[in-house]
Amino acid sequence: MIDRVPFSIEDEAKSLAASNAEASPEITEIWWFPDNEEIRLIEVDSTLPGSDEISPYCFPPDPIGGVHYRIAIALVKPEEKALPVPEGWVGWDEAQRVFEREAA
Amino acid sequence: MSDQWDKAYLRQASSDYEVFRQLLSMPVPPCHQLHYLQMATEKLAKAFLSANARGRRQPNKHESLVHFLNSVDAHDAVRRAFGYESKSQQMAFLRSIMPIARAIEAVYPKALDAPNLEYPWESSGRVLCPRDYDFTDLHLTGRESIPVLRFTRFIEQCLKTAEAW
Numbered sequence: 093m094i095d096r097v098p099f100s101i102e103d104e105a106k107s108l109a110a111s112n113a114e115a116s117p118e119i120t121e122i123w124w125f126p127d128n129e130e131i132r133l134i135e136v137d138s139t140l141p142g143s144d145e146i147s148p149y150c151f152p153p154d155p156i157g158g159v160h161y162r163i164a165i166a167l168v169k170p171e172e173k174a175l176p177v178p179e180g181w182v183g184w185d186e187a188q189r190v191f192e193r194e195a196a
Numbered sequence: 197m198s199d200q201w202d203k204a205y206l207r208q209a210s211s212d213y214e215v216f217r218q219l220l221s222m223p224v225p226p227c228h229q230l231h232y233l234q235m236a237t238e239k240l241a242k243a244f245l246s247a248n249a250r251g252r253r254q255p256n257k258h259e260s261l262v263h264f265l266n267s268v269d270a271h272d273a274v275r276r277a278f279g280y281e282s283k284s285q286q287m288a289f290l291r292s293i294m295p296i297a298r299a300i301e302a303v304y305p306k307a308l309d310a311p312n313l314e315y316p317w318e319s320s321g322r323v324l325c326p327r328d329y330d331f332t333d334l335h336l337t338g339r340e341s342i343p344v345l346r347f348t349r350f351i352e353q354c355l356k357t358a359e360a361w
Contacts, residue, residue, distance in 0.1 A: 108339055116342040118292070131338070139289050140346065141353045142279030149345055150221035151338040162221075163338035167349055
């Protein structure tokens with residue numbers, strides 16, 4: 093039961109975002125789209141090939157890696173932030189930027 | 197001789213890739229997820245190589261992905277679909293995903309006693325099994341998956357491009 097998980101989904105989302113940013117220097121921003129049951133992130137990478145949709149990759153929880161919720165991660169180019177977010181996600185206006193890389 | 201092998205390779209690649217996406221969301225050993233990704237990428241590569249060879253059947257060998265990546269500039273449709281402003285941007289991206297492509301191609305069961313996605317092997321007197329093995333360069337957990345996801349983004353764009361043929 094999700095409501096018994098004693099871990100903060102926001103804390104885990106931010107930790108996951110920090111790991112992803114560290115692993116991939118191409119990522120310039122990460123946005124967290126709040127949800128009670130799933131960690132939802134959109135990660136911005138200007139080097140990607142273009143796409144006409146935002147399609148998240150879904151993962152099961154990874155308790156060994158410190159993630160106790162389902163995970164959905166989408167990769168987008170900066171200009172693709174204008175595309176509709178995945179169905180059921182809150183809009184960009186409710187999303188929180190949890191990582192921004194400083195310009196070199 | 198039939199000249200429609202390119203479309204058949206592509207059809208199977210798309211199906212394999214759909215199964216990979218489904219397996220990604222399940223708590224299964226990573227060898228199974230990676231096996232479907234490996235099969236999808238091999239057939240996708242063969243689809244493009246076949247299309248460049250008038251739809252002819254491709255040699256019955258696993259190693260086609262890296263060959264395809266090295267020749268992707270020859271595919272105008274792919275280059276256009278990627279939407280890069282310059283060839284150097286496209287080449288930089290392809291270089292960045294090449295280690296993942298090589299790692300996927302390296303884990304075919306082509307040699308005895310080497311890590312692979314399908315069969316047990318022996319190492320230092322121990323018999324090891326794919327389902328228990330940590331494929332270090334190909335992590336697929338949410339925390340460690342970004343390099344592989346950048347690669348799969350490329351694969352998805354290639355599939356979309358080819359499906360418009």
